[in-house]
Amino acid sequence: MRSISKYSVTLTLFVAVLIIFSSCGSRRNMVYLQQDSTQISSLYEQYVPKIQINDILTIVVTAADPKVTAPFNPVSTMTSSNLSQQVDLALRPTYTVDGQGYITLPLLGKVHVAGLTRVEAIEKIRLELSQYIKDPGVNMNFNNFRVSVLGEVARPGSFILPTERATVLEALGMAGDLTIRGVRQNVLLIREVNGQKTMHRLDLTQQNTLNSPYYYLAQNDVIYVEPNKAQINSSKLGANTNIIISIASLLITVISVLTR
Structure with missing residues (x-):
């Protein structure tokens, strides 16, 4: 009976170790933007997204006399104060940037906007x-x-953002944040530049990420959060881990009954 009791203790310790290693985590690996000596830049203008081919732009012309803007707002003239904001936005004129980087505006004709920021394009059209x-x-x-946000997040998917001033953290927030199994030190951002896919890595646990040119998003960016080693290992084991723990628990219970 004494040997059985020792075996029971061994099994108990084994199960305890399994639970501890499966649940423990490091603060250093989990906490975002940990404090250090990094100087944070506020120069968002350096990283403002540029208009790209196939972008869809909503453009509304305004003036002191609304009548003179009618030719330039062929759809927005249909709006009224009785329409909801969503309907009003749907009726505003939109323009697709063609393969050469132009949009075609009423009366003005083709205007080249690809490669410009939104503010630069506004000024160019205003002068015209x-x-x-x-x-x-x-x-x-x-x-x-x-x-698009993929991988170890609560709600992976594609999201349309209301403004071009959007960050990686905001996109992850829309996806419900990283799961406990997501690797925060090696988040992959895929971006298309001049028709070429580029890949960049971000360490969300470091404040220096706030200074990265890839902290601010561009249209059609893809963010991928990879699983940690524990998640990869658990996927190999599948349900076996739970089965092992259940069997060990059952054995401990049986042994405890027999050693009474």
């Missing part, structure tokens, strides 16, 4: 409109600023 309208205003927004 000055031929027809006194002190024109231009409102422009991306209509397809989409990013």
Whole structure:
């Protein structure tokens, strides 16, 4: 009976070790943007997304006299104060950037906007409109600023962002944040630049990530969070780990009964 009792103790310790190693984690591996001596840059303008081919832009022309803007807003003239904001946005004129980087505007014709920031494109169109309208205003927004978040996040998927001033952390927040199994030190960002796919790694546990040119997102970025080693190992074992623990627990129970 004494040997059985020792065996019971051994099994108990074995199960305890399994549980501890399966549940323990390091703060260094989990906490975002850990404090260090990094100087944080606030120069977002360095990383503003540029307009790309196939982007869809919503453009609305404004002026002191709304009547003079009618030719430039062929759809928005249908809106009224009774329409909901969602319907109003749906009726605003949109323009797709063609393969040569142009959009075609009423009366103005083709205007090259690819490679410009949203602010630069607004100013260019505003100057063109000055031929027809006194002190024109231009409102422009991306209509397809989409990013995809994959891997070890709570809700993977594609998301349309309301503004181009979006960060990796904001996109991860929309995806429900990383799971406990996601590797925060090696988040992959895939970006298309001039038709070529580029890959970049971000360490979300380091403050220096805030200074990365890839911290701010561009349209069609893909973020991938890889699983940690524990998750990879558990996928190899499948349900076997739970089965082993269950069997060990059952054996301990049986042994405890027999040694009474």
